[in-house]
Amino acid sequence: MKPTNTADPEYFHRVVDCQFACPAHTPVPEYIRLIAQERYTDAYMVNWESNVFPGVLGRTCDRPCEPACRRGRVEEEPVAICRLKRVAADFKDDVSALMPKAGPKNGKKIALIGGGPASLTVARDLAPLGYEMHLFDAQAKGGGFMRSEIPSFRLPDSVLDEEVGYVLDMGITAHFNTYIDSLQSIIDKKYDAIFVGSGAPRGRDLPNVKGRNAGEKNIHVGLDWLSNVAFEHTKKIGKKVIVLGGGNTAMDCCRTSRRMGGEDVKVIVRSPFADMKASPWEKEDAIHEGIPIIDNHVPKEFVVEKGKLVGMTFDRVEAVYDADGNRELISTGEEPAFYPCDDVLVAIGQENAFPWIEKSTGVRFTSWGTPIINDDETFQSTRKNVFFGGDSAFGPANIITAVAHGHKAAVSIDMFCRGENPEVDRPDPRFTLVSQKMGIHEWSYDSIPIDDKREAVPLVDLEKALKSKTLEVELGFDVETAFVQAERCLNCDAQTVFTESTCIECDACTDICPTSCISFVENGSEEDLRARLLVPATNEEQDLYVSGNLPTGKVMVKDEDVCLHCGLCAERCPTAAWDMQKFFYTMAKATPDLLEAAE
Amino acid sequence: MSYIKPKFRHPRLPTNNLGYTIADYDGAISTLCAGCGHDSISASIRNACFKSSLHPHRIAKISGIGCSSKMPTYFLSRSHGFNSVHGRMPSVATGASLANRDLTYVGVSGDGDTASIGMGQFIHLMRRNVNMTYIVANNGCYGLTKGQDSATADLGSISKYGDVNGFDGIDLASLAILQGASFVARSFSGDKEQLEPLIRAAMAHNGFAFIDVVSPCVTFNNHNGSTKSYAETRDHLDAMPVDFVPMRDEIRTQYAEGTSQSVTLHDGSVIHLRKAVSGLATNDRQSALNTIKSNEDKARILTGLLFLDPDTQNLSTSLELATRPLNELGKDELCPGSKVLKSINEGLR
Numbered sequence: 001m002k003p004t005n006t007a008d009p010e011y012f013h014r015v016v017d018c019q020f021a022c023p024a025h026t027p028v029p030e031y032i033r034l035i036a037q038e039r040y041t042d043a044y045m046v047n048w049e050s051n052v053f054p055g056v057l058g059r060t061c062d063r064p065c066e067p068a069c070r071r072g073r074v075e076e077e078p079v080a081i082c083r084l085k086r087v088a089a090d091f092k093d094d095v096s097a098l099m100p101k102a103g104p105k106n107g108k109k110i111a112l113i114g115g116g117p118a119s120l121t122v123a124r125d126l127a128p129l130g131y132e133m134h135l136f137d138a139q140a141k142g143g144g145f146m147r148s149e150i151p152s153f154r155l156p157d158s159v160l161d162e163e164v165g166y167v168l169d170m171g172i173t174a175h176f177n178t179y180i181d182s183l184q185s186i187i188d189k190k191y192d193a194i195f196v197g198s199g200a201p202r203g204r205d206l207p208n209v210k211g212r213n214a215g216e217k218n219i220h221v222g223l224d225w226l227s228n229v230a231f232e233h234t235k236k237i238g239k240k241v242i243v244l245g246g247g248n249t250a251m252d253c254c255r256t257s258r259r260m261g262g263e264d265v266k267v268i269v270r271s272p273f274a275d276m277k278a279s280p281w282e283k284e285d286a287i288h289e290g291i292p293i294i295d296n297h298v299p300k301e302f303v304v305e306k307g308k309l310v311g312m313t314f315d316r317v318e319a320v321y322d323a324d325g326n327r328e329l330i331s332t333g334e335e336p337a338f339y340p341c342d343d344v345l346v347a348i349g350q351e352n353a354f355p356w357i358e359k360s361t362g363v364r365f366t367s368w369g370t371p372i373i374n375d376d377e378t379f380q381s382t383r384k385n386v387f388f389g390g391d392s393a394f395g396p397a398n399i400i401t402a403v404a405h406g407h408k409a410a411v412s413i414d415m416f417c418r419g420e421n422p423e424v425d426r427p428d429p430r431f432t433l434v435s436q437k438m439g440i441h442e443w444s445y446d447s448i449p450i451d452d453k454r455e456a457v458p459l460v461d462l463e464k465a466l467k468s469k470t471l472e473v474e475l476g477f478d479v480e481t482a483f484v485q486a487e488r489c490l491n492c493d494a495q496t497v498f499t500e501s502t503c504i505e506c507d508a509c510t511d512i513c514p515t516s517c518i519s520f521v522e523n524g525s526e527e528d529l530r531a532r533l534l535v536p537a538t539n540e541e542q543d544l545y546v547s548g549n550l551p552t553g554k555v556m557v558k559d560e561d562v563c564l565h566c567g568l569c570a571e572r573c574p575t576a577a578w579d580m581q582k583f584f585y586t587m588a589k590a591t592p593d594l595l596e597a598a599e
Numbered sequence: 600m601s602y603i604k605p606k607f608r609h610p611r612l613p614t615n616n617l618g619y620t621i622a623d624y625d626g627a628i629s630t631l632c633a634g635c636g637h638d639s640i641s642a643s644i645r646n647a648c649f650k651s652s653l654h655p656h657r658i659a660k661i662s663g664i665g666c667s668s669k670m671p672t673y674f675l676s677r678s679h680g681f682n683s684v685h686g687r688m689p690s691v692a693t694g695a696s697l698a699n700r701d702l703t704y705v706g707v708s709g710d711g712d713t714a715s716i717g718m719g720q721f722i723h724l725m726r727r728n729v730n731m732t733y734i735v736a737n738n739g740c741y742g743l744t745k746g747q748d749s750a751t752a753d754l755g756s757i758s759k760y761g762d763v764n765g766f767d768g769i770d771l772a773s774l775a776i777l778q779g780a781s782f783v784a785r786s787f788s789g790d791k792e793q794l795e796p797l798i799r800a801a802m803a804h805n806g807f808a809f810i811d812v813v814s815p816c817v818t819f820n821n822h823n824g825s826t827k828s829y830a831e832t833r834d835h836l837d838a839m840p841v842d843f844v845p846m847r848d849e850i851r852t853q854y855a856e857g858t859s860q861s862v863t864l865h866d867g868s869v870i871h872l873r874k875a876v877s878g879l880a881t882n883d884r885q886s887a888l889n890t891i892k893s894n895e896d897k898a899r900i901l902t903g904l905l906f907l908d909p910d911t912q913n914l915s916t917s918l919e920l921a922t923r924p925l926n927e928l929g930k931d932e933l934c935p936g937s938k939v940l941k942s943i944n945e946g947l948r
Contacts, residue, residue: 074607441601441633449605504829505789506634506817511642515609516621535609552833566605574634574817 001526003548003555006497009431012583014543015560016492018081021068023404025429025587026050028065028081029493033445035084036486038479043088045098049594050586051403052121052167053146055159058086059474060150062248062279062398070490073539074515074562077454080477080485087482089159095166100594102171106130108417111191112172113180116144117399118390119197120167121406122413125590127170129414134191135172138179142168145199145391146399148227149249151256152470183357183386193385193413196357196371197406200391204349206244211302215309215344219302222253222347229256229469236261238342242312243267244299245347246276251283253345254291259469266339267293268312270329272319285473289466298329300336302344311340350396361386370395378422379409387413410590427588436494436580437570443580445494447567450487494565494580498556500547503577505554509569510534515562518569523555533559604628616652624649626674636788636814636829637667637736641674643791644705644734647798648675651845658703659695663688663717666743666816667709667736686717689724693914696729699924700915703802704731711741714750714769725778725807730913732801732808735771736788738816739827746819757824772905773891775809776884781911782808783887785902787832788815793902796843796870800904803845805865806911813900837894839879839903842871864909872904881907 004011014020018028027046034043047054061082069078108131112119115137123133141147142164146155168174180186186194203223206212212219218238222245228234241262243254246269257265267286269276273295276283283293297314304310313336317329354371357363362383364372371388374380379387389405391397412422436444458475459465465473477485510518519533529544530537537544537559547556570578586592604625612620624645629638648658655677662668664685671680679702683691692706713721713735724733739752746759751768758764775783782804786794794812801808813832815821821828826835846867860872862881872881876894880886887906894901921928 073610448601448603449607451606504634504821506636506815506829507639507642507789507791508634511638512604512629514605514607516612517609535611535613538611551830562607562609564605564607566601568601568604571601572629572633572638574632574821 001523001529001544001546003500004543004545006545009429009583009585011543012433012495013429013431013585015495016583016585017068017070018065018079019493019585021064022051023064023401024051024407025404025585026065027493027584027586029489029491030584031088032079032081032084032486032489033491035087036446036483040088040091041093041095041098044092044095045595047085047088048095048166051400052124052406053117053163053399053403054085055089055163056146056155057399058082058084058089059155059159060146061085061400064400070492070562071488074490074564075453079488080454080457083457083474083477084482084486087477090476091479096169098595099166100128100170100591103128103130105132108132108192109134109190110413110417111186111189111194112136113186113194113196114144114198114390114392115139115142115164115174115176116197116199116390116402117146118392118402118406118409119144119195120164121403122195122197122389122410123172124167124170125407125410125594126414127167127172128591128594131417133172134175135168136175136178136180138177140176142174142176144197148230149223149252151226151229151252153255153259153465153468153473154252156470156472181356183361183363187361191385192417193387195409195413196386196388196392197390197402198354198392200350200396202350203249203346206299206346206348209299209302211304211309214304214307215302218309218343220343220345222249222345223350225345226252226256229260234260239263240341241265241343241345242339242341243345243347245269245349246271246278246295247347247349248278248282250345250347251278251286253347254286255289256469257345258289258291258466265291267291268297268299268314268339269293269295270298270317271327272296275319275327289462296329297337303338309341309344311338312344313338350391354392374423377408377426378412379405380412380416380422385416404587407587407589411588414590427592429585429587430592431583431585433495433497433581433583436582441571443494443567444582445491446487447491447494447565447580449490449564449566450484452484452488454488455481455485491565493583494567495583496545496558496563496565496569497579497581498545498547498558499577499579500550500556502575503547503550503556504575505550505552506574508572508574509578512568512572514566514568515564517559517561517563519557519559520550520554521557522553523549529557533557535559537561602628615649617654619649619652619655621645621649623677624655624675626676627672629673631666631669631673632818634817635666636738636812636817637670638673639788639791640707640734640736640794640812640814641670643788643794644798645674646791647795647802650795651799651802653703653802657701658705660705660707661688661692661695662707663709663712665709665712667707667814668712670707670736671705686712686715686720688712689717689720689729692731693724693727693729696731697915697918697920699926700730700920700922701924704729705802706731706733708733708735710735710737710739710749710751710771714771722778725775725780725809727914728779728781728807728911728917730806730915732798732804732810734798734810734812736814737771737811737827738814738820739768739825740816740820742816742819746816753826756826757822759819759822759825770891770895771811772809773888775811776887776891776906780809780906781806781908783906784808784810784904785812785900786810787813787836787838787900787902789829789833790836790838790902793838793841796841797904799843799845800841800864800868800870803843803864803866803868804907804909806908806913813902832900835898835900837876837899837901839875839901840873841903842873844869844871862904862907862909870904870907875903876901879905881905
């Protein structure tokens with residue numbers, strides 16, 4: 001193999017598994033260390049710079065970081081990254097003085113359609129540069145999906161109001177209660193650029209299932225229903241409720257039903273339990289609240305008697321997988337199953353819809369109904385001054401993905417407004433790599449990992465929780481638990497940096513490495529090298545770090561897979577050929593020095 | 600400085616025939632200087648015991664005094680150990696091996712502990728052919744007392760303080776061959792591919808096995824002008840690679856004719872010498888001595904198996920000791936009673 005090019009920041013970026021998995025590339029180990037040091041405000045600001053909504057995400061994030069966490073490969077459970085983020089938000093001081101302000105006006109005007117996480121991120125990234133920004137949303141408050149579809153027992157309004165407020169306070173002109181029914185009308189107002197972050201608001205329905213129309217009164221599209229609950233249009237539901245669907249929205253629907261009068265609430269899903277789209281912890285939370293999940297049942301009919309819905313029948317199926325892993329649901333041939341109910345919530349996904357965008361605007365759409373966009377870097381539509389982001393760009397995803405879209409779209413909009421082509425010469429991500437050596441054998445971080453296990457976040461009493469739809473169920477970690485949980489982090493951003501010119505091949509690093517990551521072997525192809533290491537490197541998602549030729553003709557090969565970043569290789573190295581260097585990486589943003597700019 | 604090694608190990612560590620992983624052979628974290636050759640030797644001993652599937656609790660580690668003699672702490676935490684007086688490890692090893700002939704004995708010593716203060720004991724250990732593996736971590740200086748020349752420092756080697764050594768060094772391997780040791784090898788701490796099989800062979804050998812390991816002192820003897828630095832040793836190394844095939848394993852590697860020699864040990868294990876230098880006959884003391892000497896004259900360090908007598912008789916055998924360890928002998932065997940005494944007396948009348 002060729003020597004690893006560590007000058008390319010993407011190599012070390014991939015080593016920080018959590019940060020790499022995060023769509024917004026939040027510097028996770030950095031803020032977790034700050035939490036351990038009780039520097040909650042600093043931890044919050046590191047988060048805020050990167051993901052704009054730490055308090056919201058610390059409760060609701062889809063957590064792509066946690067399945068990626070190295071600790072999950074070394075031990076069983078990953079670091080409780082998401083809930084540590086909430087700790088930073090819970091224990092921070094007043095941060096309003098630290099927030100950046102709008103910059104001096106640059107004479108450019110931007111319209112933001114929709115007040116969700118993508119639009120708010122664009123607004124935040126562009127405000128310090130002096131853009132005049134107008135945000136339009138049909139609802140009375142900002143937050144979009146975060147407000148309408150996440151129940152407040154998971155995300156209190158106060159947390160959302162605070163974080164939406166930080167953005168709006170940067171001189172954004174918000175036009176709430178304003179539904180935009182024509183893109184042309186916005187274009188006519190001569191904005192320099194328009195960002196569409198209107199989300200994917202329409203929940204999918206089952207219009208072709210028998211009895212859908214007859215049972216109309218008691219059949220609700222899950223997302224609309226959640227939104228109605230949030231805005232208090234809907235105050236109760238029947239005693240027996242069936243929730244159709246296996247995603248996180250279905251889990252929100254069933255748990256909300258339990259709080260709205262539902263006593264016998266069931267989730268019924270087409271796919272096998274293991275294939276359900278809902279996150280494992282969301283399924284656990286539903287089951288914990290006494291909600292059974294019935295899998296392998298395909299809706300057949302809404303049964304309506306005397307004009308009233310009385311139940312549903314389902315075909316019983318089995319999942320069969322072909323060689324490529326494609327799934328087919330095949331009827332078991334049994335009698336259809338009947339489940340009585342008073343109400344049905346349909347939570348089987350969302351559809352994009354842009355009825356308000358006229359063809360004449362030049363914004364064109366794919367056959368899937370999503371806008372045609374340059375790529376997932378520029379977010380520029382077929383009309384050059386219109387940009388998309390969040391769920392409106394590629395369909396339903398999650399908050400952190402919408403934030404990541406917002407950062408990239410803001411870069412594009414800024415380039416476009418300065419007369420540059422957003423497709424070429426986009427700014428690079430920023431990174432630093434700094435030695436953490438504090439003494440002969442001493443590092444700036446707690447290098448030796450602790451053995452403590454992951455702990456679950458404490459919950460409020462179930463009986464109390466079910467009586468209220470605003471009482472937050474999760475209590476959050478206290479300071480002591482947060483410290484231990486933070487210390488479980490392996491500090492993967494403390495990179496093992498190898499300098500081959502100073503290596504004397506004494507083997508000290510190989511001998512000390514607790515997880516047998518380092519081998520000195522003759523070079524070969526990647527496949528060959530992977531098989532010849534001290535412990536064969538079978539996890540091909542993880543890179544090999546390969547040096548150039550050493551004096552004996554061998555090369556150093558480090559399997560990044562289960563490296564503990566404990567620094568013992570560097571401690572035992574007599575010539576400092578190994579060094580532990582902190583890699584700090586941030587994705588390119590329209591205002592790269594956001595926080596410094598505030599000072 | 601970290602004094603704790605993390606508990607986490609690679610989740611897919613291979614196991615040996617006993618079901619142990621290499622971690623079961625680990626010791627405490629080393630307190631020697633970073634990069635010390637001795638740590639590599641510790642790792643080689645650990646790896647050798649793992650690969651040979653020895654039960655850690657059937658091994659005894661014995662040492663004297665010095666940097667080298669601290670080593671047993673850093674491998675095989677689950678084995679027996681005795682850290683004795685300076686240069687007196689041979690006495691303890693002799694006693695232990697006579698008392699319990701079933702354990703595997705690994706003695707670890709240094710050039711000071713063996714070639715200076717312990718020379719008298721060392722010679723007798725070989726003369727008696729005690730069944731053990733004796734490893735000298737040889738760095739040519741007294742590292743623990745700031746790097747003075749030791750008795751194995753080479754003539755002309757320059758100390759860290761700039762003094763040129765005016766004495767010929769003692770060549771422990773030649774001495775061992777001359778003194779009748781039944782297994783003599785030399786190796787380099789930085790060449791685990793050779794050192795590990797040598798240690799495994801030495802442990803399988805039924806008699807006194809001596810390995811002189813050049814082990815650079817990274818703090819006091821790793822500078823330009825030193826003849827035992829990493830760079831200097833690598834430059835002058837003539838390594839004869841060794842493969843060790845334990846008796847229960849099938850021989851899989853094919854060796855081209857004429858390029859290798861193989862020796863079968865007492866227990867049926869086989870040692871293969873690859874690329875042995877011409878003229879070396881490992882069953883002939885004179886040939887081994889000549890080959891070492893001629894390489895030394897060319898300023899080459901010959902490493903590998905130098906001499907082996909696989910059919911030797913160790914001390915327990917030559918003293919006709921009980922075939923079982925003393926701790927397994929009961930009262931009836933140790934004190935057979937007046938009847939037996941009477942019959943002995945009768946026989947003498």
